[in-house]
Every structure is written in structure tokens, then in C-alpha cells.
Amino acid sequence: MSAFDVHRYRVDFPNLNISVHGKPLVYLDNAATTLKPRCVIDAINAYYVTGVANVHRGVHYLSEQATAAFEYSRQVVRQFLHARRVQEIIFTKGCTESLNLVAQAYGRQFLKSGDEIIISHMEHHSNIVPWQMLCQQVGCVLKVIPINDQGEIIIEEYLKLLSDKTKLVSLVWVSNSLGTVNPVKTMVEAAHKKGAVVVIDAAQAVTHTPINVQDLDCDFLVFSGHKIFGPTGVGVLYGKEKWLEAMPPYQGGGDMIKTVTFAQTTYNTLPYKFEAGTPPIAEVIGLRSALEYLQTISWEGMRQHKQELLNYGTKILLSIDGVRIIGTAKDKTSIVSFVVEGIHPHDLGTLVDREGVAVRTGHHCTQPVMQRFGVPATARVSLAFYNTKEEINILSQAVKKTQVVFQR
């Protein structure tokens, strides 16, 4: 029995109380987006009810307050990532924008024809397409590290791909469709030996493990607010100051400039150089609240609880006839992708939804992973620290009920 008191935390998430098709919601789609604790909703609400103002402009009271709250949030993110300096924290609209920013602002400045970029076979489309676009623009070449039948990166193949031509490596830390946790630290070290910079997609990693970008020594790291119990519409780009300084702006507009004349514009300092236009103020404040909320919960407690859920969920699903799990890496986060013989994942998704169970079905924006495992789609259970074994039992019953429907 876990010492982790899950019910103490479940009350913090109002969305857990809803019913779906007359059944209590069983929310098992946390890799798509997490639910939001009351404090996050309250923080966003408070900004809109009593604190609305733009930031970095105006001298009036509300503007000063909003700017202070916004910049304090940057401090909280810096601490969360253990970044050296607050200037290294850029707010974006999400992980996808963060990756595009690096591809365009860093990539177009530092990569040229014939240079190589390495990604893995298990990347999300958002960590594939921006690099393909860069390759088309500057003539660099995309190389892909293969994965094995368990859904793990084949490290020997990675080391073979690394060469003096490698200028950038962009890797997912935790796979959203397979659950695999990649050994990013050793992979960063190997890339640095060849002089390549490394981008880490931490979209799923942020809820899996504490992050220390200095220890990891990655050059860039990206994540989205809404996958860590914060609001949608906000994400983070961490970048080493030396790279951010050397990069041209990504977008032009207000806030990212020091002076503008028709003859010449000078750009603002970090981090504002990369934050053109009014930022997502309420969302940044909401993200801060989510990170502060997480600080009140023990990482070790969450880790153990989710490991138990993963072990239990894997066992329960495998006990059902015809279930096959896609992604069986040794080191996994609490994500279980599976297929049921004779039932298309979309039919399964629709039928378990009638039992109140929310799972993701489809290719999870990782079509190359689906191709690698020869399936058009999977059903995916992704568990957060507020999920329970009882919920896994309800899922299991719903899957069995679907099988009965299909045998009718």
C-alpha cells in the first residue's frame, strides 16, 4: 500500500468531479493535457478579476503589479529548471513554438548546407517538422536514430550517427506515445563531444522527474504549461545565455525592441528579445501557480505512486485476452499504449468513453512510431499522480465490455 495519499490531492482538481455519460469521469489522458488544480484556476481568475494590465508598459499601479507577477513567475520557472540565470527563461505559447523558435532563430543562424541534425524515431511531430522545414531552408540533413522493438533508442546507432557534421541533436526526454524515458544526460555528453548543441523536448518529462538544466548541460530545453497542471497557451524555452545572446530575434514587435526608427531598430536584451508582443500574462501567472503547487508535493511520493500505477495498469491490461502493449522499455513513465485484437483503437476509445473513461486513441502525433510498430493507431493510458488503481479497474472493465460488444 502506498504511503502517498492520492485522495488528499484529488480534491484539488475540480474537473475530477464531473460525470461523463452519467458515469464519474475517469481521466486517463494526462499526456494530452493534465487537469488543473483549483489554485491555478484561482490565480488566472484573480488576474482577470482584480489585476488586469499589460506588462512592461505603463506606470500605473495595475501595470506595475502585473509586471511584478509576470517577472516573479519567470523566477519560479528558473528555480523549477535550476537554470543559472532568469534571462535564460523565455515564455512562448507552448512546446511547439519553443521548438520552432530554436529551429528558426538558432538553426538559420548557425546551420548551413551539409550540416546534420539528429533526432530519434520516437519524436513527436513537433520535434520533426520544424527541423524538416529548417533542412529545406538551409540545406542541412535530418538523421534519425532507430529504436528497438521495446521502443528504446538504440544508443550504438546514435553514437554511429554522431559525427563532425552533426551540428544539432534534438531529443524527446520521455516519449508521449511509448512512455520510454531516454538516457538524455549521456546522450547530451556524447553530442557535446562532437561539438553539437542539444535540444531536449521535456513536454512529458516535466511531470516525470525533477529537472536540472545545468546538471543535464543541455543547450535548450522546452516544455508546455498545460502538461504540468498549468493553463494552455503558455510554454517555456530554456536556452543557455550564450546561445540566446547570439541568436537573432524570432519575431518582431513590441517588447522585443529597445529603440525603433525607420532607419534602424535595436533589439531588447534577454529574455525580452524573444518575447514580441503582449505575452500570455494570465497563463504565465497560472503556470507559476501550478509549479508552486507541485512544490508542495513530494517528487518521490509522486514517482512511487505513478510507478505503482504503471505496474498495476500494465498487469491488468495484459491480463485481458488480446491486449498487446506497444512500448515496453525498461525505463518508462506512467504511459501505457496498447491495442486490442480485433478492435480498432477508435472504436475502443468511443466505447470506453461511454463508461466515463477518457483515453487517447490515434497516432499521438507520432506517426513514425506507429509505422515502426505496424499499427495504424493505439489506445493510450497516461496516468497522473492523482489517478488511482480503482480508475484502472474501471478502464479494465470498460475494455472487457467493449470486447463483449464486438463479440455480439
Add this chain to the structure above:
Amino acid sequence: MRDELYQQTILEHNRSPRNFKKLEGATHAAEGYNPLCGDHLWIYIKVNPQNMIEEVSFEGSGCAISKASASMMTTALKDKTIEETNLLFDEFHKLVIGQLKPDQQSNHLGKLTVFSGIWQYPSRVKCAVLPWHTMHGALEKVKTISTE
């Protein structure tokens, strides 16, 4: 129950799809693909000189809804004229988006009314219409149809 999606007829057609083969001597063919869920099928049609559909078949893989819809479409279109086919296509399309209530409005859908509840599942409507759009594309000589 009219609002239930997975009715016996649909499940049965999913299990034993009719006309599930490549059609030799097809006069029209097209490929249909739904990248969102991976439904992927080919429709083959043989139209005779009298502008009548002699035979329709399909191949491919997909969810139960798309497979049953394709199977039932192949049986519904046999011996129909192009005009009747276009009318049926139009009626089926209205049915799955909830604009045609088969109990209240006259129609030619017959057994196809088992799909009448699907408008309540907006994300699944495209599964049901993929074979129909692909068939329509084949008659219009469009090679690849995609629904998202």
C-alpha cells in the same frame, strides 16, 4: 435504440464485410485516407454503358464504423444509376450530420439508417463518410480522397 452507434448490423458488417475484394474490370477506383485515425481504403466501381453501377467493392483497413459503412455502401449501390447514387450520397451525408431524420423525412436509405445516431459522435462522422466520399471521388475521377 436509435442513438446507439454500435448496433448489431454495424458490428456484423465489420466482422464479415461484403464485397471486400479488389474488383477486376473496375471502370472507376479511388483511394480514401483519414490520416487522423489511419482509416485507409480503396473503392472499386464497375459502371456499365447504361450508366448503372453493376458492382462495387472495397479493400483496406479501418475502424468498425468505416468498415461497416463501406460494406453497407457496396450493397446499397449495386444496380443503382449514377443519379440514384448521387441522391443516396446526399441523403447519407445529411443523415450522419443529423440533418435528415429518417423517421420523419422520406428517404431512400433503407438499412443505412443504422448510422442515424452517429451525429452525436462528431469525431466519428468522418469514419462513416470516408467510403462515401471515396466512392464519389472515384465516380468523379479523383484519385485520392482525404477526410480529417
